[in-house]
Every structure is written in structure tokens, then in C-alpha cells.
Amino acid sequence: MRLQDKVAIVTGGAQGNGKAIALGYAREGAKVVVVDVKLPGAEETAQQIVAEGGHAIAVQIDVSKRDQVQQMIDRTIGEYGKLDVLMNNAGIVHAYRLLEYPEEEWDRIISVNLKSVFLCSQAAARQMTEHGGSIINITSLAAEVATPGNAGYAASKAGIKLMTKAMAIDLGRYKVRVNCIGPGHMVTQMTEVFRASETISARLLQRIPLGRWGQPEELAGAAIFLASDEASFITGTTIYVDGGFLSW
Numbered sequence: 001m002r003l004q005d006k007v008a009i010v011t012g013g014a015q016g017n018g019k020a021i022a023l024g025y026a027r028e029g030a031k032v033v034v035v036d037v038k039l040p041g042a043e044e045t046a047q048q049i050v051a052e053g054g055h056a057i058a059v060q061i062d063v064s065k066r067d068q069v070q071q072m073i074d075r076t077i078g079e080y081g082k083l084d085v086l087m088n089n090a091g092i093v094h095a096y097r098l099l100e101y102p103e104e105e106w107d108r109i110i111s112v113n114l115k116s117v118f119l120c121s122q123a124a125a126r127q128m129t130e131h132g133g134s135i136i137n138i139t140s141l142a143a144e145v146a147t148p149g150n151a152g153y154a155a156s157k158a159g160i161k162l163m164t165k166a167m168a169i170d171l172g173r174y175k176v177r178v179n180c181i182g183p184g185h186m187v188t189q190m191t192e193v194f195r196a197s198e199t200i201s202a203r204l205l206q207r208i209p210l211g212r213w214g215q216p217e218e219l220a221g222a223a224i225f226l227a228s229d230e231a232s233f234i235t236g237t238t239i240y241v242d243g244g245f246l247s248w
């Protein structure tokens, strides 16, 4: 059990990548706080963990709201007494070409994807300064390569990638490690529209050396590794789990 006795928060844990990571953490012995705006989904993930013999609670918050983020931390400490791991996974995507990009939508994606990482990491790190910890942020291939209509999402994910390095520098003295995972093309609700289009899907698959979409469960390995003491000298870095997409 690589995360025995650790307490982990996983945001966006109701479905997709977050759910797979939450289940992976619990199977390695962590007590998991499953956080999402969607309470029923978060509860379902927590119930599955408990049914498998693990420990989990579900907490409903919007990660882009400071007071709600503090509630998430308070619930975690109230329930489990400490916090060791923060997985900043919650996120949204949308596509607007630049000339038609509504300002409110720009503000929304930056707030939910990027500001949330600042808010959650700051609040979590304040709990970790005594004993250390691990913060893991989910970036994207969009931090490296652009696609049409993607300015806001790309800015949020590239921001997360460099903010990871900046936070690693600020928190190193407290033994808090900060790293990033960049998923490639994973089979989740977020990518349903792309997978539904044969043309887009075929074009993408041609560029993925492993020749297929990734399953959310395939992110859990990197997420567990970075959360565990096996990664004790790793901070400020990004691991891409992308079937080789960025090699081409």
C-alpha cells in the first residue's frame, strides 16, 4: 500500500479522470475526500471506495470560490485530522474562436481551471507546512500545443504548468512537493464530442504512437507515484500520460 495513512483530496472526483484517481488512491490505502460541484457523482465515488473497504467522504463545493475551498479543507481536517495530498483535477473545457470569444466565458474557464488551483493549493499548503505534502495539478497537452478555439483552455493549462514550478519553489522549504500530470486523449465525458466524430478521432489516433485513446485508470499510476514517498525528490515537474502524442 503506497499511500497507507495518507489523507488525499481529489477535486472533480465525481467522474472521469478524477474518479479513477480517487479510486486508485483509496486502493493504495489513502483516505479520500471526493470533491465536486456534482454531489451525487461525488457520493457515488465515495460509496464505491467504502464498498471496496476504503475510507472516503464526498464534499460538494465549487473549486473557484475561496469560501467553499476553505469549507473543503475544514471538512477534511474535521473528518481525518490532516491533509497529505491535494489532487487539483477539476476542470472544464469549451471552444470559441477568438473573434467570437465571450469575455464571461474567458473569465469562467480561467476561474474554474486556473484560479481554483491557486485557491485550493494555498489553502491546502497551509495545512501541510508542518509535516510536508504533495500537490498534483492536472494540466493538458493544451499547455504545449494549440488547437482551434482553444485560447482560454490553453492559457489555463499552460498557466497551471508554470504555476506548478513557481509553487514548487515557494513550498520546497516546507517539504511540500508540487507536480503536474498532463493527460493525453482520455475516454471521459469531456472528450465525448471528439470521439463521436469519426474524422476528428481518426486524425487524433494517427498522431498517437500507441494508437488508441487512454482510459482514466491509466492516469492513476502517475497520480499515485507523485503522491507517494517514492517521488520524495521530485518537485516542479510535469509527467505526460499521452500515449506518446507529444513525441510527434
Ligand SMILES: NC(=O)c1ccc[n+]([C@@H]2O[C@H](COP(=O)([O-])OP(=O)(O)OC[C@H]3O[C@@H](n4cnc5c(N)ncnc54)[C@H](O)[C@@H]3O)[C@@H](O)[C@H]2O)c1
Pocket (backbone or CB within 6 Å): 011, 012, 013, 014, 015, 016, 017, 018, 035, 036, 037, 038, 041, 061, 062, 063, 064, 089, 090, 091, 092, 093, 112, 138, 139, 140, 141, 182, 183, 184, 185, 186, 187, 188, 189, 190, 191
Ligand atoms: N479527458 C481528457 O482527455 C483530458 C485531457 C487533458 C486534461 N484533462 C483534464 O483532466 C481533468 C478532468 O477531466 P475529465 O476528462 O475527467 O472531465 P469530466 O468533465 O469528465 O470531469 C470533470 C469533473 O470536474 C468537475 N468540476 C467542474 N467544474 C468544477 C468546479 N467549479 N468545482 C468543482 N468541480 C468541478 C465536474 O463536475 C466533473 O465531475 C480536467 O482538468 C481536464 O482539463 C482531461
